Amino acid sequence: MNKMNDIEVIINNKRYNLRGYESEEYLQRIASYINNKHLEFKKQDFYKMLDSEMKSILMDINIADDYFKIKNQIKELEMENEYKGKEIYDLKHELISAQTKLDVGLKEMEALTKELNEAQKKIIRLETELEDKNRT
Amino acid sequence: MNKMNDIEVIINNKRYNLRGYESEEYLQRIASYINNKHLEFKKQDFYKMLDSEMKSILMDINIADDYFKIKNQIKELEMENEYKGKEIYDLKHELISAQTKLDVGLKEMEALTKELNEAQKKIIRLETELEDKNRT
Numbered sequence: 723m724n725k726m727n728d729i730e731v732i733i734n735n736k737r738y739n740l741r742g743y744e745s746e747e748y749l750q751r752i753a754s755y756i757n758n759k760h761l762e763f764k765k766q767d768f769y770k771m772l773d774s775e776m777k778s779i780l781m782d783i784n785i786a787d788d789y790f791k792i793k794n795q796i797k798e799l800e801m802e803n804e805y806k807g808k809e810i811y812d813l814k815h816e817l818i819s820a821q822t823k824l825d826v827g828l829k830e831m832e833a834l835t836k837e838l839n840e841a842q843k844k845i846i847r848l849e850t851e852l853e854d855k856n857r858t
Numbered sequence: 859m860n861k862m863n864d865i866e867v868i869i870n871n872k873r874y875n876l877r878g879y880e881s882e883e884y885l886q887r888i889a890s891y892i893n894n895k896h897l898e899f900k901k902q903d904f905y906k907m908l909d910s911e912m913k914s915i916l917m918d919i920n921i922a923d924d925y926f927k928i929k930n931q932i933k934e935l936e937m938e939n940e941y942k943g944k945e946i947y948d949l950k951h952e953l954i955s956a957q958t959k960l961d962v963g964l965k966e967m968e969a970l971t972k973e974l975n976e977a978q979k980k981i982i983r984l985e986t987e988l989e990d991k992n993r994t
Contacts, residue, residue, distance in 0.1 A: 733915055740919070752922045778914040779869055783876070785921040786888045792928055799935040806942040813949040820956040827963040834970040841977035848984035855991045 734760045759784055870896045895920055 729740050731753035740749060759781060763769045769777065865882050867874055867889035876885060895917060899905045905913065 733918070736911075738912070738915055744923075748926070749919075752919055752926060755922055755926075756918050774911075775872075776874070778910075778917075779874055781914075782869070782892050782917055782921060783885075783888055785918060785925060786891055787880075789921060789925040789928065790884070790888060790891075792925065792932060796928060796931055796935060799932065799939060803935060803938055803942060806939065806946060810942060810945055810949065813946065813953060817949060817953050817956060820953060820960060824956060824960050824963065827960065827967060831963065831967050831970065834967065834974060838970060838974050838977060841974060841981060844981055845977060845984065848981065848988060852984060852988055852991065855988065 733757060756781075756785070869893060892917075892921070 726741050726743060727746060729742070729744075729746050729749050731738050731740060731749055733753050733756050742749070763777070763780070763784075769780070772780070862877050862879060863882060865876050865878070865880075865885050867876060867885055869889050869892050878885070899913070899916070899920075905916070908916070
């Protein structure tokens with residue numbers, strides 16, 4: 723019981739003492755959220771005519787509705803995350819493939835440059851040989 | 859009022875007629891969620907000693923707690939989404955850069971191949987010329 727907090731909250735103009743592991747700040751946020759719902763309900767004419775049991779059920783349904791709506795939002799966000807994850811996977815593969823092509827291209831270019839150098843050397847050799855022949 | 863549905867739900871063993879725009883399936887899901895909470899509460903000894911008002915407040919807080927806990931998850935998912943979005947942006951840029959390098963490389967390779975072909979032709983020409991000289 724040591725870690726438990728005794729917290730006083732005011733909900734719908736009544737004082738309640740709550741005992742729990744949650745922080746005071748968190749419970750006050752919850753109380754304020756519920757109080758806003760009470761205020762919203764009280765603005766509506768039909769609500770005044772309901773008995774306390776029906777009012778309580780409507781409150782439960784209303785909060786549960788927020789919960790389920792946000793749960794759907796989470797599903798959408800999770801799907802978006804999954805989609806983005808797949809896109810990242812695909813892009814990484816494309817990048818690896820492009821870099822592999824680049825590496826292969828660089829090696830081919832190196833080989834071509836070497837072959838060209840050899841050819842140019844051979845040309846100089848042949849031209850010199852030909853010049854010698856012409857001179858004699 | 860035409861689009862409104864009249865739906866009967868059973869919550870905590872009592873029948874309620876609800877009128878709303880939500881689908882029957884959705885409201886039954888909410889009712890079932892609330893009923894599970896009632897069952898969980900009833901398993902606990904302290905709950906039996908509470909008056910109906912306190913029971914109702916505890917239910918509200920409990921559902922609101924689910925709502926707030928899941929709301930934090932949204933923040934995390936949104937951050938994850940944002941992070942992944944940035945990663946996608948960076949990867950796309952890297953990919954464009956790699957593809958540009960690849961294009962440049964291909965053009966250079968084409969130029970080198972052409973130069974090599976010219977050099978090889980020149981070698982053949984020079985070799986033929988030299989052979990002719992040797993023959994005379």
